[in-house]
Amino acid sequence: MGKRHSTFTGLSRFVLDAFKQGESQDSTERNDSASFSTAREPSDDAPPKKKRKVGLLGPGHEKYDATGLVPYYTEPSEVPESLKKYFYQRERYFSRYSEGCLLDEEGWYSVTPELIANQIAERCRCTTILDAFCGVGGNAIAFAQTCERVIALDTSPTRLALARHNAVIYGVEDRIEFILCDYLSFARSYLTLPHHPGRRKIDAVFLSPPWGGPEYLAGSASDSPPKADQHPEFSLADIQPIHGAELFNLTRKITNNVAYFLPRNTKLDEISELLAAEESTTEMVEVEEEWMGSKLKALTCYFGGLAAGQEELFEESTS
Ligand code: MGP
Numbered sequence: 001m002g003k004r005h006s007t008f009t010g011l012s013r014f015v016l017d018a019f020k021q022g023e024s025q026d027s028t029e030r031n032d033s034a035s036f037s038t039a040r041e042p043s044d045d046a047p048p049k050k051k052r053k054v055g056l057l058g059p060g061h062e063k064y065d066a067t068g069l070v071p072y073y074t075e076p077s078e079v080p081e082s083l084k085k086y087f088y089q090r091e092r093y094f095s096r097y098s099e100g101c102l103l104d105e106e107g108w109y110s111v112t113p114e115l116i117a118n119q120i121a122e123r124c125r126c127t128t129i130l131d132a133f134c135g136v137g138g139n140a141i142a143f144a145q146t147c148e149r150v151i152a153l154d155t156s157p158t159r160l161a162l163a164r165h166n167a168v169i170y171g172v173e174d175r176i177e178f179i180l181c182d183y184l185s186f187a188r189s190y191l192t193l194p195h196h197p198g199r200r201k202i203d204a205v206f207l208s209p210p211w212g213g214p215e216y217l218a219g220s221a222s223d224s225p226p227k228a229d230q231h232p233e234f235s236l237a238d239i240q241p242i243h244g245a246e247l248f249n250l251t252r253k254i255t256n257n258v259a260y261f262l263p264r265n266t267k268l269d270e271i272s273e274l275l276a277a278e279e280s281t282t283e284m285v286e287v288e289e290e291w292m293g294s295k296l297k298a299l300t301c302y303f304g305g306l307a308a309g310q311e312e313l314f315e316e317s318t319s
Helices: 017-034 081-087 105-110 114-123 138-143 157-169 183-192 214-218 244-252 268-276 312-316
Strands: 128-131 149-154 176-180 204-207 258-263 286-292 295-302
Touching (some): 081 105, 105 157, 114 138, 114 258, 114 286, 114 295, 128 138, 138 149, 138 157, 138 176, 183 244, 204 244, 244 268
Parallel strands (some): 128 149, 128 204, 204 258
Antiparallel strands (some): 258 295, 286 295
16 A cells, blocks of 8 residues: 555544443433433432533543543643643644643653654655554644554553543544554564454554653663763663664564654664664665754654655555
């Protein structure tokens, strides 16, 4: 399948058990609500009527509304001290924050600012993209606007619910399959049946793993302290849940088309060594600096057919 298709397919076929439960609860509530105008006298055996709560997403969106899972901050005074600097940037993360976007603590410090997410999504235009660590959905929402299908994974049911809630605000929830699972298990099982006819082709993978918390700028624990005039460097060894090079190697078995979102202080020689370890001698990695105004926020490293100048590698990728 090639790049730059514009049609979109239907609803997710992967639905979390947890969400299924939520749905059946919701349909019960819907029945209650529908019968409200013809309410009868409560009898002894009838359960008390539930009042249907309308959350931040408003009427009609109760099924995916994650209101209450985390606080929705509107005033700095409500925000814990450690999250204040992120709260001040809320509209950079989600331009529609005021419509009710929700983030948990990890989401606040690791979500990709929307303009950067949009820029990466433009570069990754394809049929099916896998967002391996979707968090609260910033990138998945952007990918849903440039790719036909997005498969979004996360190990946290809360974050996955927040991601879907946020996707509803952007009107793209039906183009994203939210799957509660650990990417390493997903990748390994996906690769166990390489020629299975039912296996879906994944055209590109976006890796935005945990960098070890907001302290990533302090550099690698294994390094000696930097000199006063030097910026401490980040090592791929500090990526979670496994060494960043191993994460990359596993991903390249799914597709060569990988976009790897890394700290701005990542050791560049470690990035170039990712390809040196492979047999291919000609492939290049493109490192894009992600700036917001005068501030460098992160690096996106494009591999395979995602790198400028080697688009022909895109179609060669198999999965
Ligand atoms: P930052 O440097 O922590 O924030 O992260 P900021 O606001 O630039 O802080 P300042 O004090 O330098 O001004 C910069 C960007 O990196 C964030 O907006 C996120 O997009 C991304 N980011 C930060 N962390 C800690 C992570 C992480 O653990 N994983 C991923 N994938 N992205 C992160």
